[in-house]
Amino acid sequence: VICHACPQHPRLLPARKRDAYVTALHQGELHPLVGWFERLRLDSEEIDGLIDSLLAGGVALVPTLATLEAYIFGTADESEAILPGWPAVPVSAREVTWERVLRFLRHLNRAGVVLLAGTDAPRISVPAGASLWRELRLLQHAGLSPQGALSAATGASAVCLALDDRGVVAEGRRADLVILSRDPLAARVTQDDIEAVVVGGRYVSLRAPKGVG
Numbered sequence: 381v382i383c384h385a386c387p388q389h390p391r392l393l394p395a396r397k398r399d400a401y402v403t404a405l406h407q408g409e410l411h412p413l414v415g416w417f418e419r420l421r422l423d424s425e426e427i428d429g430l431i432d433s434l435l436a437g438g439v440a441l442v443p444t445l446a447t448l449e450a451y452i453f454g455t456a457d458e459s460e461a462i463l464p465g466w467p468a469v470p471v472s473a474r475e476v477t478w479e480r481v482l483r484f485l486r487h488l489n490r491a492g493v494v495l496l497a498g499t500d501a502p503r504i505s506v507p508a509g510a511s512l513w514r515e516l517r518l519l520q521h522a523g524l525s526p527q528g529a530l531s532a533a534t535g536a537s538a539v540c541l542a543l544d545d546r547g548v549v550a551e552g553r554r555a556d557l558v559i560l561s562r563d564p565l566a567a568r569v570t571q572d573d574i575e576a577v578v579v580g581g582r583y584v585s586l587r588a589p590k591g592v593g
Contacts, residue, residue: 382496382540386443386481387430388416394424412466413452414473417480422487431491440494440540443485445518450505452478461504485522495519496540497533513570526565555581 390398397419404410421427434441451462452469459468469477489495497519499511512533519529528536538547546554557578562569576585 381437381439383434383439383441384444384498386445386448386485387441388413390416392426392430393419394421394426411469411473414469414477417477417484420480420484422484427487431488431493434488434493435491440496440536441488442496442498443519443522444498444500444515445481445485445522446511446515447500447503447506448481449478449514449518450503452481454505458504462506482522489523494536494540495522495524495528495532496537497529510571517568530564555579 390402393401393416401410401415401419404415405412433439447462451459451466452474454462454468456468459466485495497512497515499506499515501508501511516529516533519532520526524532535547538544545552546556549557555578558574559576559578560569560573561575562573567573574586576583576587578584
C-alpha cells in the first residue's frame with residue numbers, strides 16, 4: 381500500500397490544538413500548510429499512532445517533495461497552478477515551513493516508515509524527468525542515504541508495487557536501465573549525466589558521436 385503526498389490532517393495534531401486549528405482554518409485566519417506544521421508535535425501520541433499504523437499496514441509514503449518545494453517557494457501564480465485552491469505560502473514562512481516538512485519526514489524515516497520517490501509531474505515548475513532527480517536529492521535532505529534515495533526510485537518502489545520483474549540489475553529481470561557517467565552514490569547527478577539507456581535489452585546512446593553537433 382502506498383500513501384500519496386506528505387500527510388497533513390487535523391487529527392494528526394495534538395488534541396489541545398486541533399479545534400483551534402480547524403476554527404482558524406475555516407475563518408481564513410491561517411495558511412493550512414503553515415498553520416498545520418506550526419502545530420505539529422513529533423513526540424505526540426497522534427504521530428506515534430500514525431507511525432504505528434503505517435508500519436503495521438506495510439504502507440509506504442511518497443511525499444512528492446519536488447512538488448511541495450515548488451509550491452512553497454513558488455510565486456503566487458505558480459503555487460496556485462501547482463496546488464489549485466491553496467493560497468501561496470507567505471514569503472516570511474517559507475524557509476521555516478520547509479524545514480518543518482523535512483524534519484517531519486526525517487522523524488518518519490528514523491521510525492522505519494518507507495519513503496519512495498514520486499513527483500506528481502508534470503506540473504508547473506515540476507517537469508517530468510528532471511523533477512525525479514530533484515526528488516532524489518530532496519529525499520536525502522529528508523534523511524535517506526544516497527543508496528536509500530536511489531532505492532526509493534528503483535528497488536524499494538518495485539517491492540512496494542509487487543513488481544518482481546524489475547527494481548534490481550539481475551538475471552531474469554527486465555533489462556530497462558539508465559547508464560550514468562558518474563557514480564550516483566558519490567556525486568550529485570542529474571539527467572545531464574545520462575550516457576545511455578537500455579530499453580528491453582536494446583542499448584540506446586544519448587551522446588552524440590564525436591564530431592557531430
